[in-house]
Amino acid sequence: MDRAVSNLPSKPPNIVWISTHDINPDLGCYQGVWPGAEYAVTPNLDRLAAEGARYDNAFASAPVCAPARSAIMTGCFPTAIGTMHMRTKAVPPPYIRLLPEYFRQAGYYCTNNWFTDFQVATPPTVFDECSSTAHWRNRPDRETPFFAAFHGMTTHESRIYHADDAFAEATRNVPPEARHHPDDAPLPPYYPDTPVFRRAWARYSDLITEMDHWVGGLLDQLEEDGLSESTMVVFWSDHGRGMPRAKRWPNEAGLREPLIVRWPGVIRPGTVRTELVHTMDLAPTMLTASGLPVPEHMHGNALFDGDGQFGEEPNRFVFAGRDRMDESEDTSRTVRDSRYRYIRHYHPDRSGMEHLRYTDPLPTWIEFRDLACREAGQLELGLEPDLLTDLQRSVVAARRPAEELYDVAADPHETVNLAGRPEHESDLQRLRLALRDWQEEYGDLGLQPEADLIEQWRPGGRGRLTEEPEVSLNAEGWLVARCTTDGASIGWTLDPPSSDVPRRSPLDEMTGAPENDGRRWNLYTGPFHAPEGTEVWVRAWRLGFEPSPEAGTIFTRP
Structure with missing residues (x-):
């Protein structure tokens, strides 16, 4: 073909x-x-x-x-x-x-x-193969470049x-x-x-x-x-x-x-x-x-x-952020230059070590909480707590500073918070401004209530549907496909649908792995010839939308 x-x-x-x-x-x-x-x-x-x-x-x-x-x-x-x-x-x-879709469009074999x-359901247009056996060795032509x-x-x-x-x-x-x-x-x-x-x-x-x-x-x-x-x-x-x-x-x-x-x-x-x-x-x-x-x-x-x-x-x-971690609601932003790290916590009244069902049973989390609990027992007896240092206590503390500033070059473990010290006021202001400018330039959706964001994405709880591709033959007999959904990628396959499709695992659902329908979907990169009498199925995917219905037609060269 x-x-x-x-x-x-x-x-x-x-x-x-x-x-x-x-x-x-x-x-x-x-x-x-x-x-x-x-x-x-x-x-x-x-x-x-x-x-x-x-x-x-x-x-x-x-x-x-x-x-x-x-x-x-x-x-x-x-x-x-x-x-x-x-x-x-x-x-x-x-x-x-x-990213791999750009390489696949350019002719790479992508696995x-x-x-x-x-953070999205991965369309089958992204990879030639996505599985536990995916490998560059599976490419059909040894001369084909690969992204593996x-x-x-x-x-x-x-x-x-x-x-x-x-x-x-x-x-x-x-x-x-x-x-x-x-x-x-x-x-x-x-x-x-x-x-x-x-x-x-x-x-x-x-x-x-x-x-x-x-x-x-x-x-x-x-x-x-x-x-x-x-x-x-x-x-x-x-x-x-x-x-x-x-x-x-x-x-x-x-x-x-x-x-x-x-x-x-x-x-x-x-x-x-x-x-x-x-x-x-x-x-x-x-x-x-x-x-x-x-x-x-x-x-x-x-x-x-x-x-x-x-x-x-x-x-x-360089910039980064911490937002909701499973059921733990939080918002923090950070900027780092060649010497200093600045962190802004939007909820300083919350612990950095909030309760999480996933991590709470882990031994290091248990150890931290147990030592903090034992220190509370020391306070009950009128004793000065001595099982944790001030730095260690800050990890599990119920509150944290609204701002943190560290000289990472001199203090790689970030042990001394310099925010509020007069001699570092200029560094604090400089990094505050850098963070603000970054948020203004790129936007910060993490500052919106997540419920509002979800309603924007899926009004009334319903995901938007990618439109069915329009498929035709041009005057030269080439198959041409287009989709009216902005941002959609089009895939095509010669493999017919099957009713024997394995159920997706909970992990695959959670991580957005491509649906395993037993078919190999090619990324549509432009018009192509289909062999005479071949049935070609065409479908479209837009990140975050439901995939389109399939368009399947028998095409014969004129």
Whole structure:
């Protein structure tokens, strides 16, 4: 079957994304850059960094999974497109697309293995394959360039707290000599120095070593396929570590990420980049590096171009926000420059460690609350509490300051709040203004009541329907399709509908994985010839809308 002509440059790079969950730059290659990184055992990622570029100041746009991933996959701030709450099914503006669709439109073979969680239902037009078996090796033509994403779950916070047998299985590739001993755990000062926290940190690090083994396997597969030299590999985490005052907190530990890029022959081995970057910048960077246009609506900035030339200062500031976390209602915004982090809490009367059904049973959360409870018992006896430091007590406190300011260069663990100190008034004012300007420039939907936002998206609780595509043959006998719904993408398939469609799992529903209807949907990129007598089904999807009805017709060449 004839397909639309590719608009790729002559030798576009293959792209492999390798992402993990819930880690800071706790990798050996970040020793001396990130506190405690020397504890890590990560030979494969250390080698990857040595062979490419290590970014020392990369930050998520939100300190929790789904909002952070939405920014990476759209190139837009979650607060600007409505994807800031954890979790939601947003209706972003009609011009928003998920990144792989741009590559697929350009002729790339696009796969995702397998996690999505982009805050929208993922249309089947985005990936050629999205499953636990999706792989560049499945592409029909060995010469076709590919965008292959692998999203590992090994380091997710839930794994830290597995039962012993389950944890041993989850870290089965970590040899005894690579295990991390709790006594050596480099606990930050905001954690109580207890066996619970030392065990959690050691387990967190063992999971990183297990993840590193998985990364090594993917790199070996590229080598086996003779693709290492022609493939750009990008490694990133969605946000910070899965412990209190990290994941879900708009602090350094909630937002600071590892980011490594290897591109043989283009990016010089051993490159170290210190500029401020959002992981959101990955979307425009991948397009620019591949010679593809960057949509004007993307908020991110390209970090380098197709010749490996780096932008010296793509971001003067980096921004992020914390919004609803499951049933926990909250709103915080933060801005970071090269030295200071400023945080604005819109609800200072609420604890940063609000009750969450998901996290409350986790041992580190229990430990914090138990120590706070025991300190209350000391007060009952007229004693001075001494089980937590003031810094540790602030993590679980019922209230927090309306504003926080930290000199991260001098105080990487953010232990001393400088807001209110006269000598830092100019820094406070400067970052306040930067945050205000950012909100005014891009908008901040997180400041609206969520109920109002949902009513705008789905009036009366009903999702809007994508219009059925209009399909016809032109004078040359080419199949032409269009959809009148603004922002819709059109897909077509030769596979007939089936009544034997497997039920979606609750996780797939929650994370917005593509519907598995047993059919391969091609992205419509322009008119094409269908073989004589072929029945072609055509459907349209608009992010946040219900998909269109199918249009199926037998087409015969005139």
